[in-house]
Amino acid sequence: MSDNAILVTGGAGYIGSHVALMLAEAGERVVVLDNLSTGFRDAVIKGEFVPGDTGDRELVTRLIKSHAIDTVMHFAAHTIVPESITDPLTYYQNNTCATRNLLECCRDNNVKHFVFSSTAAVYGIPADGMADENTPTVPINPYGTSKLMSEWILRDLCAASDLRHVALRYFNVAGSDPQGRVGQRTHKATLLIKVACEVAQGKRPELVLFGTDYPTADGTGVRDYIHVTDLAAAHIRALAYLRRGGPSRTLNVGYGRGFSVREVIAAVERIHGTRLPVREAARRPGDPPRLIAVSDAIKQTLDWRPELDDLDTIVQTSLDWEKTLGD
Ligand SMILES: NC(=O)c1ccc[n+]([C@@H]2O[C@H](COP(=O)([O-])OP(=O)(O)OC[C@H]3O[C@@H](n4cnc5c(N)ncnc54)[C@H](O)[C@@H]3O)[C@@H](O)[C@H]2O)c1
Numbered sequence: 184m185s186d187n188a189i190l191v192t193g194g195a196g197y198i199g200s201h202v203a204l205m206l207a208e209a210g211e212r213v214v215v216l217d218n219l220s221t222g223f224r225d226a227v228i229k230g231e232f233v234p235g236d237t238g239d240r241e242l243v244t245r246l247i248k249s250h251a252i253d254t255v256m257h258f259a260a261h262t263i264v265p266e267s268i269t270d271p272l273t274y275y276q277n278n279t280c281a282t283r284n285l286l287e288c289c290r291d292n293n294v295k296h297f298v299f300s301s302t303a304a305v306y307g308i309p310a311d312g313m314a315d316e317n318t319p320t321v322p323i324n325p326y327g328t329s330k331l332m333s334e335w336i337l338r339d340l341c342a343a344s345d346l347r348h349v350a351l352r353y354f355n356v357a358g359s360d361p362q363g364r365v366g367q368r369t370h371k372a373t374l375l376i377k378v379a380c381e382v383a384q385g386k387r388p389e390l391v392l393f394g395t396d397y398p399t400a401d402g403t404g405v406r407d408y409i410h411v412t413d414l415a416a417a418h419i420r421a422l423a424y425l426r427r428g429g430p431s432r433t434l435n436v437g438y439g440r441g442f443s444v445r446e447v448i449a450a451v452e453r454i455h456g457t458r459l460p461v462r463e464a465a466r467r468p469g470d471p472p473r474l475i476a477v478s479d480a481i482k483q484t485l486d487w488r489p490e491l492d493d494l495d496t497i498v499q500t501s502l503d504w505e506k507t508l509g510d
């Protein structure tokens with residue numbers, strides 16, 4: 184606990200809203216900065232909401248000073264991979280340039296701790312489908328590159344100043360708050376579990392299964408799906424780590440096991456109690472066959488202990504949340 188406030192950028196979005204709520208419940212003073220480009224004002228249940236852009240140095244400087252902010256958790260970003268391919272400059276502007284401006288404000292106003300939302304997309308296509316933090320970073324789309332460049336800016340600034348950071352490389356985030364207060368509302372969702380839940384609820388006519396000829400057990404892509412509440416808890420651990428003086432680290436956040444697309448579809452069908460209309464299609468460009476985290480480092484460094492490592496729980500909370508949303 185601390186008298187200083189925590190600035191949560193992108194706290195009106197899917198993941199940021201879960202973390203902001205968990206921080207507030209832990210007794211932290213939370214200030215959410217969000218331009219609502221993909222977020223929702225009413226996803227900020229506790230703490231103060233400030234509309235605005237993370238790249239706005241004047242606004243960010245004012246917030247840091249007026250709220251005695253010593254920690255920034257930076258979620259704000261554009262996150263849709265196909266969109267990043269067709270409109271790369273918007274992604275570099277919003278994800279990389281805005282992060283650089285935010286970091287300049289942190290440096291100039293004595294912010295001490297920075298927790299950054301990075302992504303498994305920085306790894307591209309690792310040879311054996313397993314990625315630890317030393318696996319070469321070879322992103323295969325502008326989204327992944329924009330995030331990797333931000334990691335580098337953050338690393339270099341921390342080397343040159345007193346700022347310390349934890350960069351968390353999330354694997355496939357899914358699920359929603361088990362109490363049903365916040366969840367994933369994203370319009371135009373492309374992520375498998377969100378799409379499958381929308382199909383189950385009749386909001387989309389079918390699920391398109393991208394690729395059935397991968398070198399995996401059932402021929403479909405395998406991913407490390409992690410519950411958003413366990414991910415939020417990793418941020419609380421990262422904060423405690425930085426407050427006790429831990430050096431800057433980059434850490435994977437995944438469970439270290441994978442499920443195929445067919446296994447995910449089967450789980451949604453089982454839990455929802457209906458068959459999903461599924462259309463098999465060609466591979467989606469840029470999809471690795473298999474991407475699973477080696478997650479030993481975060482367990483050792485942050486003493487992170489996942490509590491919801493169960494595909495059925497992930498799917499159940501996603502479905503419960505989807506039912507509360509309109510069309
Ligand atoms: N969802 C995933 O599976 C996943 C995986 C890996 C990494 N991430 C990272 O996690 C973070 C959060 O992702 P999400 O899934 O919650 O996405 P999201 O789109 O739901 O949330 C992003 C939030 O940031 C806000 N925002 C965007 N640009 C902004 C700006 N310039 N200034 C102020 N606010 C801005 C949006 O309005 C939104 O509320 C992102 O940095 C993303 O790259 C997500």
Ligand SMILES: O=c1ccn([C@@H]2O[C@H](COP(=O)(O)OP(=O)(O)O[C@H]3O[C@H](CO)[C@@H](O)[C@H](O)[C@H]3O)[C@@H](O)[C@H]2O)c(=O)[nH]1
Pocket residue numbers: 262263264302303304326353354355356373374375376378390391392393394403404405406444467470474
């Ligand atoms: O409608 C769909 C959606 C997805 N898939 C497949 O499902 C798997 C998972 O895909 P998806 O949920 O889109 O996630 P990924 O493409 O693995 O990547 C996501 O997860 C990364 C973390 O690993 C994030 O960084 C990226 O932003 C985000 O796109 C892949 O095999 C896809 O081909 C389908 O078959 N049909």
